[in-house]
Each structure stands twice: as C-alpha cells, then as structure tokens.
Amino acid sequence: TVSGIYTQHLTNTAGCDSTITLDLTINHSGDTTITASACESYSLNDSTYTTSGIYIQHLETTTGCDSAITINLTIYNLPEVDVIVGDSVLCKGSSATLGNAIGGGVWSIDDTTVATIDSLTGVLHASNAGTAVVTYTVTSIHGCSNSAIMNILVNDIPAIGSITGT
Numbered sequence: 001t002v003s004g005i006y007t008q009h010l011t012n013t014a015g016c017d018s019t020i021t022l023d024l025t026i027n028h029s030g031d032t033t034i035t036a037s038a039c040e041s042y043s044l045n046d047s048t049y050t051t052s053g054i055y056i057q058h059l060e061t062t063t064g065c066d067s068a069i070t071i072n073l074t075i076y077n078l079p080e081v082d083v084i085v086g087d088s089v090l091c092k093g094s095s096a097t098l099g100n101a102i103g104g105g106v107w108s109i110d111d112t113t114v115a116t117i118d119s120l121t122g123v124l125h126a127s128n129a130g131t132a133v134v135t136y137t138v139t140s141i142h143g144c145s146n147s148a149i150m151n152i153l154v155n156d157i158p159a160i161g162s163i164t165g166t
Contacts, residue, residue, distance in 0.1 A: 002026065003024055003025050003026045004024060005021065005022070005023050005024070006021070006022045006024060007019060007020070007021045007022075008020045008022075030061050030065070030067040031067060031068045031069075031070075032067075032068075032069045032070070033069075033070045033071075033072065034069060034070070034071050034072070035072040036071060036072070036073050036074070037073070037074040037075070037076065037142070038073070038074075038075055038076070039075075039076050039077075039078060039142070039143070039144035039145075040075065040076075040077070040078060040144070041075065042071075042073055042075065044057065044069070044071065045057055045059065045069075049071070049073055049075065050075060051075055052073055052074045052075045053073055054070065054071065054072055054073070055070070055071040055073060056068055056069070056070050056071070057069045057071070076140065076142040076144050077144070078140075078144050078145070078146040079102070079138045079139065079140040079144060079145070079146050080102055080138070080146070081100065081102050081105065081136065081137075081138045081146045081147060081148045082100050082101040082102050082148065083100075083148055083150075084098055084099070084100055084134060084136050084148050084149070084150040085098065085099045085100070085101075086098035086099055086122070086124070086150075088150055088151065088152050088153065089152070089153045089155065090115070090124070090126040090152065090153070090154050090155070091126065091154070091155050091156075091157055092126055092127065092128060092129055092154055092155065092156050092157050093126065093127075093157065094126050095123060095124060095125050095126070096123075096124045096126075097121070097122055097123050097124070098117070098122040098123075098124055098134060098136070098150065099122055100122070100136045100148060102138055104138060105136045105137055105138040105139075106119050106120070106136070106137050106139075107119050107120070107121075107122045107134065107135070107136055108134070108135045108137070109124075109132050109133070109134050109135070109152075110132055110133045110135070111130065111131075111132040111133075113127070113128055113130070114126070114127065114128055114129075114130040114131065114132040114152075114154050115127055115128075115132055115152060115154055117134060122136070124152070126152075126154040127154070128154060129154050129155055129156040130153075130154055131151060131152065131153050131154075132151075132152050132154070133149050133150070133151055133152075134149065134150045134151075134152055135147050135148070135149050136148045136149075136150075
C-alpha cells in the first residue's frame with residue numbers, strides 16, 4: 001500500500017541465495033466528492049445534470065488508474081416572472097408605470113439616453129426619441145435569476161404649426 005523499493009532475500013531448497021528487488025509505485029485512484037448547487041443545470045466533464053441527486057462519474061487518471069467523482073447535487077428552479085405590462089410607446093417628456101405580477105424584482109433599462117426607470121417602482125421617464133429594452137429581473141433566495149423584457153419606443157413630440165386667423 002506504500003510506494004518504495006522492497007528487497008527480499010530467498011534461499012531455495014538447494015541452499016542457493018536469491019535476491020528479489022521490487023521498485024513499487026502506487027498510483028492513487030483520486031476519488032473525489034463534490035457538493036454543488038446550480039440554477040437549472042450543472043455541467044462537469046461533458047455531462048449535464050438537470051435534477052438534484054447523487055451522481056458518480058467514472059474517469060481515468062493521467063497514470064491510467066480508475067477514478068470516481070461523486071457529485072452531491074442540488075438543482076434550483078428559476079424563479080417565476082410574468083410579462084411586463086404598461087405602455088410601451090411614449091412621447092418624449094412623458095412617464096408611465098410598468099408592472100409585473102411577480103413582486104420583488106428589479107427594473108433596469110439598456111439605454112438611459114432614451115429613458116430612465118426607477119429600479120424599485122417601475123416608473124419610466126421618456127427623455128429622448130429612440131428605442132430601449134426594459135428588463136424586470138426576479139432573483140430567488142438561492143441566487144437564481146429570471147427576467148422578462150419589453151421593448152419601448154419614445155417618439156418626439158410632434159411639431160405644431162402656427163395658428164393664424166382673423
């Protein structure tokens with residue numbers, strides 16, 4: 001069970017001496033246990049797991065020995081998130097309140113030159129003509145996130161011609 005050089009002296013039935021020398025190298029198997037958790041799926045060594053459980057992968061070490069990895073795995077579902085509701089077309093300078101049936105999420109927008117949004121209330125303020133993507137993200141206690149998106153369009157205020165009359 002231990003690597004090393006071992007020598008044994010023997011005497012045969014005729015009384016002759018012999019020496020046997022063994023240079024022994026023990027290559028360890030490298031068995032490992034991993035405890036892991038993931039959102040939706042977990043991948044290791046070209047295998048993907050989508051449900052919680054105990055999994056064993058059988059591998060070969062670089063020295064040719066058998067090896068096993070035991071994976072104690074917990075898979076968490078993504079939190080639910082609903083569609084974003086509210087006005088998606090606004091005029092420059094106007095505001096709208098967006099909503100989602102699932103509470104506790106955070107609002108964000110990809111282009112703050114077009115509009116800004118309050119991260120907690122979902123109040124959207126249109127500032128310049130253009131398009132932007134609003135995202136509502138819900139994160140679970142396990143750190144798993146899920147999002148809904150809405151494309152918004154901000155139009156310039158139409159120019160009103162002068163009114164003349166008598």
